[in-house]
Amino acid sequence: MSDKKKTVDPNTYKFDTLSLHAGYQPHKNAGSRQVPIYQTTSYLFDDVDHAAALFNLERGGHIYSRISNPTVGVLEERVASLEGGTAALATSSGMSAIFLTVMTLCEAGDHLVVSSQLYGGTVNLFRLTLPKFGIKCTFVKPRDTQGFKKAIQKNTKGIFGELVGNPGNEIMNMPEIANIAHDAGIPLIIDATYQTPYLCKPFEHGADIVVHSLTKWMAGHGSSMAGILVEGGKFDWMQNDKFPTMTKPYEGYHGLSFAEEFGPTAFTMKARAEGMRDFGPCLSPQNAWNVLQGIETLSVRMKKHCSNAEEMVKYLLAHESVAWVSHPSVPDHPDHELAKKLLPNGRGSMIAFGIKGGKDAGVAFINNVKLASHLANVGDTRTLVIHPASGTHSQMDEATLKFAGLSHDMIRLSVGIEDINDIKNDFEIGFRAARKPRLVSNQ
Amino acid sequence: MKFKVNGQEVYASTGGRPFDKNKPLIIFVHGSGLTHMTWVLQTRYFAFHGYSVLAIDMPGHGLSSGKSLKSIEEMADWLSSLIDSVGYKEASLVGHSQGCLVTIECTSRYPNKIKTLSLMGGAGAIPMNPDLLNLAENNDPKAVDLMMDWAHGPAGHFGGHPVPGLYHINTGGMLAKSRTIKDTLGVDFRACDNYKNGFDAAKKIKIPTLSILATGDKMCPVKEGKKLADLIEKSQVEIIDNCGHMMLLEEADRVLKVLKKFITTNYPSKFK
Incomplete structure (x- = not known):
C-alpha cells in the first residue's frame, strides 16, 4: 500500500488478454503452454483426511469429474472473468445450464416470470417440463417491461429471458427489468448466448445470473456442445425468506448455509455441490478444451460476425x-436505441427476415443456398439459415408460434465470417429459386 | 451465528459447525473492507477438527450491524470484548492485513487472553497510498478495483482458484463492494494509515506467533513482514512464493498447511 509510484488505474488484464489467459497458470501444469486435457474421472486423495476435507468443502480441489475437472475449471474461470462474474459452472449444454439454474433457484410450488421470445427448446422446458417438477411459469412479451412486474407472484423466484429474443430480435429492457426483479427481491437471469460478453456484459446492466450455450459464438467452431451459468455476485440471498435452500442449513453438507459461507459465489457453489452432484450434466474435458480454443479468438470473430451482419442487413x-x-x-427496429446502449460493440449476427412469397418461397430459398448451411444451430463461424416455423420452433402450435412472434415467411440467418460477397452471391441463388420455385431443382 | 458485542449485533461464521464453548477458540479477523468469507478455506478445516471457530465480520462489515470502528486501537478493544461476549477467557487469533494490526494491538493490550497469533500479509504499519485512500473515502469503486489489482499475485490475475469455478479478483471485489465503500474500506484505510503503534505493540508480544508472508505481496511486502516478525520474541516466519497479498485464497492449501501445523502444535485441542 505504500508504493506511491502507482497510477490510479488498475492494471488488471483486459478482455482480449483474459480470453487467452484467464483461469490458467502454466507453471502449475508442468509448464504446458496450452491448457492440458485432464481426461480422467477421478483424482487421488493424499490421505483419508484430505478426502474428508474435499467432500466437506473444507478445501478446494477435485474429487470426481462429474462435480469438477481441472480443464473444465479453466473454462469456468475464463468465462467468469470475461463476464465480470465471481464464479461459473460449466455444463454439458446450454439447456442443462438453464435447467441447473432453475433447479438451484426453485423448489416445487415456485414460479418464474419468463420472456415469451425464447429458443424453442427453452420454451418447452418452461412451458411443459418444469411444471412436472411443480414449477410454473408466466410468459411475458420481452418488450412488455411492466408486464414482468405484473406477472410477479408471492412465490416468484426469478425473471428469465434472452436479452435478444430468439428468433425475432426483440430486446428486453434489461436495466428496467432488473430493477423490477430487485424491487421484488428476486434475481434476473439472462441468457446472453447471442451476445457473448464481447457484445454485452449483463452484470453491468443489473443481471444476477447469466447463462450461455457455449456451443454457439463462444466456441464458434460448431464442434462441441457446452453450456455455462455465471454468477454476478451482487444478489443478496439473505435479504428475504424467499430462498431458504440458499440461506438455511443444508443437510447435504453438514448444515452448510451456502449464502453465509460463500456469499458472492453461493449460487454457483450450490449449483455444483447439489445440482451437479444430483443431476450430473457435466461437461467433458475434451469439449471444454474445444470451447477454450474458440474463446481465444472471441473478440476477433465477433467483430467480423457483426461487420458481416451489418453488411447483410443493408443487402x-x-x-x-x-x-x-x-x-x-x-434504424426503424423498435429497440434500435436500446441496442445502442446495451450492445455498444455491435448488434450481433442474428438476422430475421421475411421472404416474399411466404412459406413456399422460404422452403425454396433454404433448399437452394449452397454456402449457407441449413441446420439447427446458430453462432457458427459459418453462415447458417433455418426456417423456424418448420425447424427450431416446429413443435409449437399456431397460437404459440404467434405468441413467440414468429411468422411462416421468417428466415433466421446466423451470419458467419466468410467473405461477405460469397454470402451475398449464395443468397442470390436462394432468392432466384424463391422467385421461381418450380423452375429450380430442389437439391 | 449472530451475537452481541457492546450491544451491537455481530455476525461470525462458525465454519459450518455449531459453536461449542468447550472447544478451544480460534478467531479470524479479516482485512480492510472485506468480510468473514475470505477465510472459508481455513475456517471449515478447524471447525471440523476440534476447534470452535469465529470468522467475524467487523462492525459495519458483511453481516454485522453498527458502524465501522475508526481506529485499530478501538478494534483491538472490541475484539477483546468479543472474546468475553462469547463466554471465553482466551483465544487464538488469526489476522489478515488490517486484521494483523488489530490482532497485534489486541495481543499487546490483553496478553493473558491471547494464546497464539497468526499473521498473514502483516506488517507493523500499513501506510496508505494517498490516491487509494482518497478514492475509498469518496466512495469510488475504483478503490476496490485498485485494491484487488495490488492485492493479488499471479493466481489472482490469471486465475486458478483452489475452488473450481471461482474467479479471484471478481469475488474479492464483490466482497469489498457488499457494503458502502466509504463506510467500510474508506474507514478501514484511514484507520490503517493512522495506526503508528504496530512495532511497539509487537515488542510486547510473548506468545507463539506465526507470520505468513508472500513474495509477490505488494501491499505488505516480505521485508516489512520480516521487520515486524523480528520484534516478536517467539516468532516464526513462513514465506510463500509466487503469491500475492490474498494468500489465504490464492494459495489456500499452502496457507492452511502452515497454519494447521502452527496452531495444532502451539494451541492443541483435545477434541477431534
Whole structure:
C-alpha cells in the first residue's frame, strides 16, 4: 500500500488478454503452454483426511469429474472473468445450464416470470417440463417491461429471458427489468448466448445470473456442445425468506448455509455441490478444451460476425425478394436505441427476415443456398439459415408460434465470417429459386 | 451465528459447525473492507477438527450491524470484548492485513487472553497510498478495483482458484463492494494509515506467533513482514512464493498447511 509510484488505474488484464489467459497458470501444469486435457474421472486423495476435507468443502480441489475437472475449471474461470462474474459452472449444454439454474433457484410450488421470445427448446422446458417438477411459469412479451412486474407472484423466484429474443430480435429492457426483479427481491437471469460478453456484459446492466450455450459464438467452431451459468455476485440471498435452500442449513453438507459461507459465489457453489452432484450434466474435458480454443479468438470473430451482419442487413433491406428485415442495427427496429446502449460493440449476427412469397418461397430459398448451411444451430463461424416455423420452433402450435412472434415467411440467418460477397452471391441463388420455385431443382 | 458485542449485533461464521464453548477458540479477523468469507478455506478445516471457530465480520462489515470502528486501537478493544461476549477467557487469533494490526494491538493490550497469533500479509504499519485512500473515502469503486489489482499475485490475475469455478479478483471485489465503500474500506484505510503503534505493540508480544508472508505481496511486502516478525520474541516466519497479498485464497492449501501445523502444535485441542 505504500508504493506511491502507482497510477490510479488498475492494471488488471483486459478482455482480449483474459480470453487467452484467464483461469490458467502454466507453471502449475508442468509448464504446458496450452491448457492440458485432464481426461480422467477421478483424482487421488493424499490421505483419508484430505478426502474428508474435499467432500466437506473444507478445501478446494477435485474429487470426481462429474462435480469438477481441472480443464473444465479453466473454462469456468475464463468465462467468469470475461463476464465480470465471481464464479461459473460449466455444463454439458446450454439447456442443462438453464435447467441447473432453475433447479438451484426453485423448489416445487415456485414460479418464474419468463420472456415469451425464447429458443424453442427453452420454451418447452418452461412451458411443459418444469411444471412436472411443480414449477410454473408466466410468459411475458420481452418488450412488455411492466408486464414482468405484473406477472410477479408471492412465490416468484426469478425473471428469465434472452436479452435478444430468439428468433425475432426483440430486446428486453434489461436495466428496467432488473430493477423490477430487485424491487421484488428476486434475481434476473439472462441468457446472453447471442451476445457473448464481447457484445454485452449483463452484470453491468443489473443481471444476477447469466447463462450461455457455449456451443454457439463462444466456441464458434460448431464442434462441441457446452453450456455455462455465471454468477454476478451482487444478489443478496439473505435479504428475504424467499430462498431458504440458499440461506438455511443444508443437510447435504453438514448444515452448510451456502449464502453465509460463500456469499458472492453461493449460487454457483450450490449449483455444483447439489445440482451437479444430483443431476450430473457435466461437461467433458475434451469439449471444454474445444470451447477454450474458440474463446481465444472471441473478440476477433465477433467483430467480423457483426461487420458481416451489418453488411447483410443493408443487402437484405435493398433486396426485391425481401419483405422485411429485423436486426437491432436497422434504424426503424423498435429497440434500435436500446441496442445502442446495451450492445455498444455491435448488434450481433442474428438476422430475421421475411421472404416474399411466404412459406413456399422460404422452403425454396433454404433448399437452394449452397454456402449457407441449413441446420439447427446458430453462432457458427459459418453462415447458417433455418426456417423456424418448420425447424427450431416446429413443435409449437399456431397460437404459440404467434405468441413467440414468429411468422411462416421468417428466415433466421446466423451470419458467419466468410467473405461477405460469397454470402451475398449464395443468397442470390436462394432468392432466384424463391422467385421461381418450380423452375429450380430442389437439391 | 449472530451475537452481541457492546450491544451491537455481530455476525461470525462458525465454519459450518455449531459453536461449542468447550472447544478451544480460534478467531479470524479479516482485512480492510472485506468480510468473514475470505477465510472459508481455513475456517471449515478447524471447525471440523476440534476447534470452535469465529470468522467475524467487523462492525459495519458483511453481516454485522453498527458502524465501522475508526481506529485499530478501538478494534483491538472490541475484539477483546468479543472474546468475553462469547463466554471465553482466551483465544487464538488469526489476522489478515488490517486484521494483523488489530490482532497485534489486541495481543499487546490483553496478553493473558491471547494464546497464539497468526499473521498473514502483516506488517507493523500499513501506510496508505494517498490516491487509494482518497478514492475509498469518496466512495469510488475504483478503490476496490485498485485494491484487488495490488492485492493479488499471479493466481489472482490469471486465475486458478483452489475452488473450481471461482474467479479471484471478481469475488474479492464483490466482497469489498457488499457494503458502502466509504463506510467500510474508506474507514478501514484511514484507520490503517493512522495506526503508528504496530512495532511497539509487537515488542510486547510473548506468545507463539506465526507470520505468513508472500513474495509477490505488494501491499505488505516480505521485508516489512520480516521487520515486524523480528520484534516478536517467539516468532516464526513462513514465506510463500509466487503469491500475492490474498494468500489465504490464492494459495489456500499452502496457507492452511502452515497454519494447521502452527496452531495444532502451539494451541492443541483435545477434541477431534
